[in-house]
Amino acid sequence: MTVELPLPRIVRPSLRQRAAAWSFLLTSVPAMFLLVILLSAVFADLIAPHDPNQQDLANLLSSPTWQHIFGTDSLGRDVFSRVLFGGRVSLLVGIVSVAFAMLIGVLLGIASAMIGGTIGEAIMRVTDLSLTLPAILIALAIAATVGPSLINVILIISLLYWAQFARMSRGEALSIRERDYVQAAYAIGCSPFRILWQHILPNLINTMIVLGTLQVAAAILLESTLSFLGVGVPPPTPTWGIMIAEGRPYVELGWWSVTFPGVAIMATVLAVNLLGDKLRDRLDPKFSKRS
Amino acid sequence: MSIRFIVERLMQALFTILMLSVIVFALARLSGDPVSLMAPMEASPEDIARIKASLGLDKPLLVQYWIFLTNALQGDFGQSIKWDRSAMEMLIERFPATIVLSITSMTLGLLLALPIGIWSAVKRDTWIDNFGKIVALAGQSMPTFWFGILLILFFALYIPLFPTSGYGFDLHLVLPTITLGSFVAASIMRVTRSAMLDALETDYVRTARSKGVPEWRIILVHALKNAAIPILTITALQAATILRGAVVTETVFSWPGIGKIAIDAVYGRDFPLVQASVMLMGVLFLAVNLFVDLFYVLLDPRISFVKR
Numbered sequence: 001m002t003v004e005l006p007l008p009r010i011v012r013p014s015l016r017q018r019a020a021a022w023s024f025l026l027t028s029v030p031a032m033f034l035l036v037i038l039l040s041a042v043f044a045d046l047i048a049p050h051d052p053n054q055q056d057l058a059n060l061l062s063s064p065t066w067q068h069i070f071g072t073d074s075l076g077r078d079v080f081s082r083v084l085f086g087g088r089v090s091l092l093v094g095i096v097s098v099a100f101a102m103l104i105g106v107l108l109g110i111a112s113a114m115i116g117g118t119i120g121e122a123i124m125r126v127t128d129l130s131l132t133l134p135a136i137l138i139a140l141a142i143a144a145t146v147g148p149s150l151i152n153v154i155l156i157i158s159l160l161y162w163a164q165f166a167r168m169s170r171g172e173a174l175s176i177r178e179r180d181y182v183q184a185a186y187a188i189g190c191s192p193f194r195i196l197w198q199h200i201l202p203n204l205i206n207t208m209i210v211l212g213t214l215q216v217a218a219a220i221l222l223e224s225t226l227s228f229l230g231v232g233v234p235p236p237t238p239t240w241g242i243m244i245a246e247g248r249p250y251v252e253l254g255w256w257s258v259t260f261p262g263v264a265i266m267a268t269v270l271a272v273n274l275l276g277d278k279l280r281d282r283l284d285p286k287f288s289k290r291s
Numbered sequence: 292m293s294i295r296f297i298v299e300r301l302m303q304a305l306f307t308i309l310m311l312s313v314i315v316f317a318l319a320r321l322s323g324d325p326v327s328l329m330a331p332m333e334a335s336p337e338d339i340a341r342i343k344a345s346l347g348l349d350k351p352l353l354v355q356y357w358i359f360l361t362n363a364l365q366g367d368f369g370q371s372i373k374w375d376r377s378a379m380e381m382l383i384e385r386f387p388a389t390i391v392l393s394i395t396s397m398t399l400g401l402l403l404a405l406p407i408g409i410w411s412a413v414k415r416d417t418w419i420d421n422f423g424k425i426v427a428l429a430g431q432s433m434p435t436f437w438f439g440i441l442l443i444l445f446f447a448l449y450i451p452l453f454p455t456s457g458y459g460f461d462l463h464l465v466l467p468t469i470t471l472g473s474f475v476a477a478s479i480m481r482v483t484r485s486a487m488l489d490a491l492e493t494d495y496v497r498t499a500r501s502k503g504v505p506e507w508r509i510i511l512v513h514a515l516k517n518a519a520i521p522i523l524t525i526t527a528l529q530a531a532t533i534l535r536g537a538v539v540t541e542t543v544f545s546w547p548g549i550g551k552i553a554i555d556a557v558y559g560r561d562f563p564l565v566q567a568s569v570m571l572m573g574v575l576f577l578a579v580n581l582f583v584d585l586f587y588v589l590l591d592p593r594i595s596f597v598k599r
Contacts, residue, residue: 140538141565144560255444
């Protein structure tokens with residue numbers, strides 16, 4: 001029998017301090033940024049200097065000025081106000097669709113683990129199947145079929161994302177079930193519901209929070225892609241994806257109408273991803289693959 | 292590798308394709324009456340009934356599905372409503388464009404991802420590493436279509452080096468390749484880094500160091516060889532996801548591949564063409580995934596999927 005002892009890595013103290021500083025920066029900056037985005041989306045009515053759908057035909061494609069800090073688009077609408085309102089759709093779709101997906105996925109995953117047998121197997125087969133489907137094409141086909149609307153976008157994204165949660169929660173539930181304290185709870189006659197509620201769910205939460213955060217980032221990207229392709233939330237509701245699609249023909253005359261919504265998408269998704277990575281290191285050590 | 296494993300995976304893939312065909316079939320039927328799209332405005336009820344009968348839409352759903360499936364297996368998805376040509380033929384015609392773009396993008400992605408990923412792992416926790424990590428994460432967080440438009444703005448409009456869009460195996464390829472290439476590079480870079488980190492901490496690397504093997508040889512031969520499996524896996528998986536990026540990239544650059552045709556078909560509610568392209572891309576996606584699984588077992592004798 002061999003025992004492997006990891007050799008301690010020798011790190012210069014200055015390097016360690018620098019790593020700690022980086023780590024702090026990479027957590028606090030995205031967290032602050034997301035808070036700002038969230039607040040500005042919620043209070044867009046109060047903050048936005050202009051009505052996001054107010055056209056100003058005398059002021060088409062005006063470059064950034066003090067009056068329109070992000071400029072105006074091809075219909076003279078204020079880009080800054082539209083970016084603020086666009087955040088509503090992205091965050092709403094990202095959070096609600098992932099919440100739905102998590103609810104369905106965790107329920108099915110735990111059900112599959114607890115029930116077992118043929119039904120459990122069947123649930124897992126369907127899960128594996130939906131993981132192999134080409135997501136964006138299915139999304140496009142569904143969107144083209146049922147027609148674009150806010151609810152449909154949310155439903156499509158949840159429909160595409162639940163499987164990850166199901167697979168993960170099933171695996172976790174199976175391993176938690178085998179732990180001594182859960183076995184002990186069985187032995188003293190706790191009801192399955194109590195075991196589920198008291199022992200399994202609390203131990204699942206960390207993993208689900210981590211996966212959920214990373215999925216929100218993916219969902220925001222998918223929402224903007226669907227919007228860009230014209231099968232997301234329909235106009236006149238401003239969304240970041242639609243703003244880019246609408247600005248695209250005039251990009252040479254007004255870079256601002258494409259650039260700012262894109263920066264908004266990227267910064268938001270990046271911030272969520274950075275936080276997700278941090279959460280993973282913190283909450284779920286076995287997940288941490290030093291990525 | 293056991294025969295049983297191969298058969299099991301093949302059956303699984305076939306089952307998935309079958310389910311995909313049900314979804315694709317159901318979507319087209321849910322979308323409302325295809326006849327109303329095809330029939331002229333002034334068509335009488337008898338005309339509509341005749342068109343319905345000629346399309347087999349008067350039969351029970353199950354029979355319709357059976358006909359759809361048997362035809363689909365022979366590559367027949369019917370005529371495109373808009374172009375009045377065989378949908379499958381149109382896709383096959385456009386296929387080379389997508390394949391060429393995928394290959395150039397994958398090559399560029401690897402050329403970017405491997406050196407940066409390896410360098411990042413070697414210089415772990417330095418500013419190089421942190422920079423690499425942020426670039427990779429930023430790449431994963433960036434909307435592909437937006438990046439494509441910015442490239443057009445800078446390198447086709449402001450500095451007219453490349454054409455804004457269109458098809459050709461010359462300068463036309465450059466901007467779409469950069470767009471799609473950076474889309475795949477980010478994930479490969481992250482996996483390369485973490486696989487190299489693992490490999491650099493192993494005993495054989497320590498042994499090689501103590502023997503005085505030059506550092507470049509340790510990194511490029513000893514470590515990289517052993518980090519190869521995860522890197523190859525993610526590369527192959529990215530080859531499958533490249534189809535996703537292709538839909539968007541082809542749209543932005545008007546690149547006439549199967550992604551563009553699929554989007555156009557969705558806009559035009561050209562359902563035979565939508566069905567054909569979703570099925571074709573689904574089957575391609577599954578085939579690549581299946582190949583990765585089999586390849587994986589071949590590469591690493593330690594892995595066996597037989598008893599999970």
